[in-house]
Amino acid sequence: MGSGFPPHGGNLTQEAKRLGIRSDQLLDASASLVPFQPPRVMRAALRRAIAGTALRDYPDRSQIALRQAIADWHGVDDACVLPGNGAAELFTWAARDAAAHGLSGLPQPGFADYRRALSCWDAGVCSLPLPLDWAGSGPEAFPTPLDLESRVGTLWLTNPHNPTGQLWSRSSLECLLDRYPLVICDEAFLPLVPGGERQSLLPLVATHPNLVVIRSLTKLLAVAGLRLGYAVAAADRVQRWQRWRDPWPVNGLALAAGQAVIADRVGLSRWTRRVETWVADEGAWLQQQLMQLSEITPMPSSTNFFLIRSDASLVKLRERVARRGVLLRDCRSFEGLGERWLRIGLQNRRGNRRILRALAAELS
Ligand SMILES: Cc1ncc(COP(=O)(O)O)c(C=O)c1O
Incomplete structure (x- = not known):
């Protein structure tokens, strides 16, 4: 790059x-990967899937069972859930929506893949510099970049932020939802953060059609090679992305493994x-x-x-x-x-x- x-x-x-x-x-x-073997339930599900028909058959294009499992887990409508080939695939579709809103504001330093996704659609980008001094590891207020916000149509957030590891408080992010036509919040690492779920924007998706939350199971479950993530967003946005993407973006092994691990709620x-x-x-x-x-x-x-x-x-x-x-x-x-x-x-x-x-x- x-x-x-x-x-x-x-x-x-x-x-x-x-x-x-x-x-x-x-x-x-x-x-930044979890140094454990993936959960036993997941490995067992993978073995069963290989012994069964998951390699031979086309995977379920609509990922119904996995969608439902993710929706039940987070208490959201299954029409608002879209499993993806890792979070990275979903950034590509989020970026297509972002391109339609003009400039994307990227807090910097930040995760490089958003730029890759935006470049697929020739989307305009502007950097929102983050101050490089912070004191604690607890939730802190997102430093709103006042000078640039009027030009920005889409704000890309990462919570916790990569590469700094800062955790943004939900209250400081919530007010941004009224200021930008589209807010994409990447919560790839949030389930790893002790007490992190309290800062999640997931509960706000139902009331904010301009919010997309993207999560990665890669990080939490130590399965970077399997590729599994999901987006939670308004149902019409999810349907649109489903129409744009490849026919079978989530492979049969990832579907089986994801369903099994999420169904075992206690585990x-x-x-x-x-x-x-x-x-x-x-x-x-x-x-x-x-x-x-x-x-x-x-x-x-x-x-x-x-x-x-x-x-x-x-x-x-x-x-x-x-x-x-x-x-x-x-x-x-x-x-x-x-x-x-x-x-x-x-x-x-x-x-x-x-x-x-x-x-x-x-x-x-
Ligand atoms: C902030 C952030 N989001 C998303 C991803 C990609 O996640 P996935 O492996 O699910 O595509 C990464 C990978 O490093 C990341 O650092």
Whole structure:
């Protein structure tokens, strides 16, 4: 993309090749994934689906069972739910609607895929710079960019924000719904945030036809390779997107796995609590440890990734740490960040110790 720096983390194969090591020797903290095996119920459903007809048959084009399961889970109308091939596919359709409203306002630094989606439709984009200092990891007010708002037709929100990990309070987002013709809120990481659901905009979809909430099961369930996400929006918008997209965007394995995991409501709450506990405990532990190191400052975060900043360039440090087998996210592709920032994806304790050892060895 434009900057020439990779727009995403998780480029394991290329990085391993570049570094001359096997990809299984690398610890990938450049992507932000839950370090657990996907839920047992999900793995069992996948085995059953493979043994059955899910590979041979075309999947259900209307994804009725999965829609219903997601709708029951969130207490929304099933006509307002659209499962997708990851959240990323749904950004593409959200962007088509956004293009019809003129300029899209993108808080920056921000997630790169919204630009990719908007570029499919030649949509105009304007950056809304976020202040780069924040103190705590609790819900905070979204800093409304007053100077640009009159030109913006669609506001793209990420809650919690990527790459900063800031959690925006629902009350500060709610008032934006009256100011913009379209608001797209990406809540990909919200279910991982301890207490995060209280800030969700999902309960507002029923009363705000200009709101789209997009979620990813990739993050919560550790299934980036399976591809599963969903949008919750007004029924007529969902129907329109359904008409535009490919005939079978959600494959049979993803349908089976998603249905099984959501139907097991008790197991899903247990899983979510496990993930939240991991974020709270490991996040606090790793931040505390990193504060002891010189030259870098870990920034507070509500979720399973956080930024570190320095007064000097961290590009060489990232490379030296990579040569020790630990990949951190280069932040040069994030508008407004650059060389003095890196992003770290939280791991299990063993992985976090490995990150710490690699950084400590290079900073001492
Ligand atoms: C903020 C954010 N939203 C969405 C996604 C993509 O989710 P999915 O894997 O479901 O397409 C990512 C992936 O990194 C992300 O960081």
